[in-house]
Amino acid sequence: NAGVTQTPKFRVLKTGQSMTLLCAQDMNHEYMYWYRQDPGMGLRLIHYSVGEGTTAKGEVPDGYNVSRLKKQNFLLGLESAAPSQTSVYFCASSPGHSGNTIYFGEGSWLTVV
C-alpha cells in the first residue's frame, strides 16, 4: 500500500525560485495537511484541506500556497523561496474528523540557499 506519497524527497532551491511539492494519498481520505518541521522542533501546520476544492490556513501559512483540485492530491507551492523556508515538509491525510488517526508521508527535505 502506498499510503501518503510526497514528491520530491529532496530539493535544493536558490532564493527567489519557485517550486511545488506534490502529495498524493490512495486512501480516499477527505482531510489533507501540509506541515513543516524545523530542526529540534515539532510540526507546525502550514495549510490544510477538508475536502476537494477546499483549503484553509494553518499556523504558519505565509509564503506558501496550496491547491486541492483532486481529492487524492494536495499541492504545496512556494512562489519565491526564502532561506527561512529551509525545512522538512510533511504531508498527511486523515479520513475526517479530528479523532481520526492522521497518516504521514515520509517527508520532503527542502534547502533554500
Add this chain to the structure above:
Amino acid sequence: AQTVTQSQPEMSVQEAETVTLSCTYDTSENNYYLFWYKQPPSRQMILVIRQEAYKQQNATENRFSVNFQKAAKSFSLKISDSQLGDTAMYFCAKAGNMLTFGGGTRLMVKP
C-alpha cells in the same frame, strides 16, 4: 492559540526500565483527542497511542500506556520495558480543528 507543551527536551533510560514522558496542553474544548507520535531518525511519523478525552480509561498499547488527567490537562506517556528501538523523538499532539504538536522529547534508550 492552542498550545501543547513538552517540558523535557531530552531523556534517557536504561534498556528494560520504565520511562515517563510529560505533556500538558491548553484547551477550552470538552471533547477532543490526544496522540503520541514517535519519530525515529528516519523522520517517519509513527502513531504510538491515541486517547479520546471523553473516555476516563487510560489508553494502552502493549508496552505503551498513558496517564490522562483531564482536569489538569496532562497527558503523559509511559514506556515499560524500554527497548533500543524506542530511541526516537516523541511528540505529543492534540486534535481540534487541526492537529497541534508539542516541541518533542528526544528519548535515548541505553544498553
